[in-house]
Amino acid sequence: MSPAPRSTHSGGPADPPGAGASVDGWSEVRRLVPEVLGSLVRRYGHFDACEDAVQEALLAASAQWPTEGRPRSPKAWLLTVARRRLTDHLRSEESRRRREEQGAVEPATPAGPSGDDTLTLLFLCCHPSLSAPSQLALTLRAVAGLTTAEIARAFLVPEATMAQRISRAKQRIKATGATFRLPPEPERTDRLQVVLHVLYLLFNEGYTATSGPGLLRPDLTAEAIRLARGLLRLVPDDGEVAGLLALMLLTDARRPARTDADGALVPLAEQDRGSWDHDAIAEGVALVTGSLASKPVGPYQLQAAIAAVHDEAPRAADTDWPQILALYGLLERVAPSPMVTLNRAVAIAMVQGPEAGLDLVATVDVDSHHVASVRAHLLEMQGDLDAARAAYRHAARLTTSIPERRHLVSRASRLT
Amino acid sequence: MKYMLLIYGNEENWEALPPDEFAEIVRRTDALNQELFESGELVGAYGVGDQLTAKMVRVDEGVVAVTDGPYAEAKEHLGSFTIVDCESLDRALEIAAQNPASRYSGIEVRPLMHEANPDM
Numbered sequence: 351m352s353p354a355p356r357s358t359h360s361g362g363p364a365d366p367p368g369a370g371a372s373v374d375g376w377s378e379v380r381r382l383v384p385e386v387l388g389s390l391v392r393r394y395g396h397f398d399a400c401e402d403a404v405q406e407a408l409l410a411a412s413a414q415w416p417t418e419g420r421p422r423s424p425k426a427w428l429l430t431v432a433r434r435r436l437t438d439h440l441r442s443e444e445s446r447r448r449r450e451e452q453g454a455v456e457p458a459t460p461a462g463p464s465g466d467d468t469l470t471l472l473f474l475c476c477h478p479s480l481s482a483p484s485q486l487a488l489t490l491r492a493v494a495g496l497t498t499a500e501i502a503r504a505f506l507v508p509e510a511t512m513a514q515r516i517s518r519a520k521q522r523i524k525a526t527g528a529t530f531r532l533p534p535e536p537e538r539t540d541r542l543q544v545v546l547h548v549l550y551l552l553f554n555e556g557y558t559a560t561s562g563p564g565l566l567r568p569d570l571t572a573e574a575i576r577l578a579r580g581l582l583r584l585v586p587d588d589g590e591v592a593g594l595l596a597l598m599l600l601t602d603a604r605r606p607a608r609t610d611a612d613g614a615l616v617p618l619a620e621q622d623r624g625s626w627d628h629d630a631i632a633e634g635v636a637l638v639t640g641s642l643a644s645k646p647v648g649p650y651q652l653q654a655a656i657a658a659v660h661d662e663a664p665r666a667a668d669t670d671w672p673q674i675l676a677l678y679g680l681l682e683r684v685a686p687s688p689m690v691t692l693n694r695a696v697a698i699a700m701v702q703g704p705e706a707g708l709d710l711v712a713t714v715d716v717d718s719h720h721v722a723s724v725r726a727h728l729l730e731m732q733g734d735l736d737a738a739r740a741a742y743r744h745a746a747r748l749t750t751s752i753p754e755r756r757h758l759v760s761r762a763s764r765l766t
Numbered sequence: 767m768k769y770m771l772l773i774y775g776n777e778e779n780w781e782a783l784p785p786d787e788f789a790e791i792v793r794r795t796d797a798l799n800q801e802l803f804e805s806g807e808l809v810g811a812y813g814v815g816d817q818l819t820a821k822m823v824r825v826d827e828g829v830v831a832v833t834d835g836p837y838a839e840a841k842e843h844l845g846s847f848t849i850v851d852c853e854s855l856d857r858a859l860e861i862a863a864q865n866p867a868s869r870y871s872g873i874e875v876r877p878l879m880h881e882a883n884p885d886m
Binding site: 394481482483487505506507508509510512513514515516518519558748750751752753755 | 767803804805806807808809810821837851852853877879880881882
């Protein structure tokens with residue numbers, strides 16, 4: 351089953367289920383998390399303990415507000431409760447802290463606009479010393495304001511596992527000696543790349559979860575779009591930030607059409623383009639067009655440009671494949687990978703015929719379901735149905751995605 | 767990405783180990799599981815009951831038949847399994863190699879199927 355199609359390109363995401371879901375406008379409350387956390391860390395240091403305190407305040411709010419009513423200033427309420435939790439905690443830890451005076455994330459910056467805090471938090475949560483799953487989890491908690499239980503549900507792991515992952519991630523940041531300030535300029539560009547990658551993974555995680563337990567999972571796609579939007583406000587001049595947001599919007603716009611009523615995958619060429627989200631497409635196209643003016647053009651901008659070409663074709667047959675081929679050529683130069691080569695093989699097949707595509711696929715020396723399914727598709731185009739069927743079946747055996755396996759098996763059996 | 771690490775074994779081989787060595791294996795397995803729990807990679811680790819306690823359920827035309835089994839005559843049986851959620855296949859293989867059982871019987875590593883549609 352697919353989630354009810356809904357627009358995520360404007361306004362706030364819907365409330366996630368679980369903690370806080372019964373509080374009106376909970377997503378507005380979650381938006382306060384980076385501000386509250388930022389002001390605590392600037393004043394007290396100890397990112398680790400402050401982050402726990404804000405999480406506790408958030409849980410307290412979700413328990414108390416539905417019965418006691420929402421306070422007049424939710425931000426002041428959260429700040430007061432979090433500060434109380436934090437000072438209790440610090441007091442009880444005082445003697446130990448005195449012995450271990452090292453390593454804490456110390457207050458380093460004077461009070462600045464709260465947007466800077468959000469950006470600083472993003473850089474800290476996406477610290478390069480962390481594994482990707484840890485970066486995602488910590489960003490969702492400290493910047494997006496999700497609870498540990500919600501994050502655990504999103505990744506289909508036990509809450510204890512997620513709690514450990516987050517706590518380990520914070521210890522690791524502490525051990526690196528990172529401070530609560532924006533990385534200095536030469537480093538900042540590289541660090542921004544990591545932040546973008548984390549948001550990209552977050553989007554993917556949400557976008558690919560379409561069924562089953564997905565119905566109970568928080569909408570990570572909406573979170574990723576919201577965070578990317580916020581990041582663009584803070585870093586308006588970076589073409590790749592705009593490119594990433596555009597890529598998300600242009601991809602998410604097709605969500606209503608990418609699965610059928612039974613939850614089965616619908617390939618791009620067969621999707622009902624009328625059900626695409628045309629407002630999101632318009633916004634994504636405008637963003638990527640504007641960003642292409644800034645040089646150099648990066649991989650997110652190029653991927654967004656490719657998505658825009660697809661999204662702007664009224665029918666699959668109208669797709670401007672020569673344009674897509676040229677863009678994949680550029681992408682392969684900027685960010686070469688087997689996946690990019692495979693996508694270029696599909697584009698080359700659409701422009702020059704399946705043989706040219708198959709020749710390019712043959713240069714990708716990896717036995718993955720991606721390679722096998724592209725080969726199968728091109729063999730089918732070529733009319734070699736026996737070989738296509740075998741390649742679809744091979745791809746089906748290699749994938750670990752249940753919907754994709756179903757799709758590949760049905761492609762294979764359609765050819766008999 | 768989630769992986770299941772399956773540890774098969776032969777009861778006789780395990781019983782033939784000196785008690786100290788067996789205790790050491792248990793200690794090191796517990797330590798590994800604790801480490802994986804702390805890193806946030808452990809989804810679950812379970813030993814399964816002895817083969818003698820295994821049951822096989824079959825439904826044939828609506829009739830439920832429960833027998834002992836499965837494969838009572840097999841030499842190797844599932845002894846325990848661990849589910850990890852880690853960054854890559856390489857990491858899952860590394861975790862398997864750290865498990866002391868990998869030195870006695872092989873550890874089968876299988877990716878878990880998921881509901882994601884990776885078509886972006």
